[in-house]
Amino acid sequence: MDKQLIDAFTKATQEVFAMMAGIEVGENKIVKDKQQKIYGDVSGVIGFTDKFSENINGSIVLALPLSLAKKAVANMLAINESELEEEDIQDGIGELVNMIAGDAKSKCNNAFKISLPTVITGLHHSIGKIKEEIVIVKFKNNEETFYLQISLEEK
C-alpha cells in the first residue's frame, strides 16, 4: 500500500484526536502480523474511492474501546462522560472518522472521494479483513490501545 496514504491516515488520526478531542496519541505502529485480529467496542467506518478512475475502492475502520470512545466524545462536547447518551457516542465517533478521512484526503491532494460514515457498536466485536490489501495501524493513548484498519481493493 502507498506509504503516503498510510502516513496521511496516521497523521490525520493523531491531529483530529488532538484538535477535536484533546487526546494526544503519542505512539503508533503498523501491525505487520497479517494473522492478527483486531477488536473494538465502537467502530467508525468510512469508504473511499479513487476520484479520477474509480478503479480503487477502500475503507477505513477506526476501532475503539468503549472507554476511549466515551472520553473522546465527552471531550468533543465538553461534557462529563456520565452525561453521554448512546446516540452521542455513535454520532461523535462517526464525526471523528469523517474528519480523519477528510483530513487524510486533503493530505493526499484530494485524490479520492469519501462516503458518509457508519458506526458499529457491540462490545469486543472483531473487524473483518475482506479486501486485498490491508494495513493496520495501532495507536496508544496512555494505556489504551485502538486501531485504524485501512483496506484497499483495485478493480
Add this chain to the structure above:
Amino acid sequence: MNILIVDDSATMRKIILRTIRQSGYAVDDVLEAGNGKEALEVVKNNKVDLILTDINMPEMDGLELIEVLRASPETQNMPILVISTEGAEDIIEKAKILGVKGFVRKPFTPEKIGEALKQAAG
C-alpha cells in the same frame, strides 16, 4: 443575530455552537438542521441572519442548499459560511462563486471559527 447550523452530525452542531460562544460572538437564537432540505424549511419559517453549513450531507448537500438559497430573491444575499471536511478545490471554488463568506476545514480550532465569523460579519 440568529444563526442556523446545518450539519448531519448532532455532535458537530453542538461543537460548532460551543466554539461560536467561546469566540465571544453574540448569538440570540440558534437554529439547527440535519441537511439542506431541513435547512430550507427552517429558513422559510424563521428569521435567519447567518448560515453555517457542512457540504457532505444526505438528502441535500451543502452546495445544493447554497444554490437554492442564491436562486431565491429573499435569500440570495444571505451570509453563508461553510464548515466541512471537504477540501477539494473544485468544490471550494464553486462555493466561492456562489458567494460564501468563508470556508473552514474540519478539524478546526476555535480561532479559525472566530476569524471566519469576523469575515462573515464584515
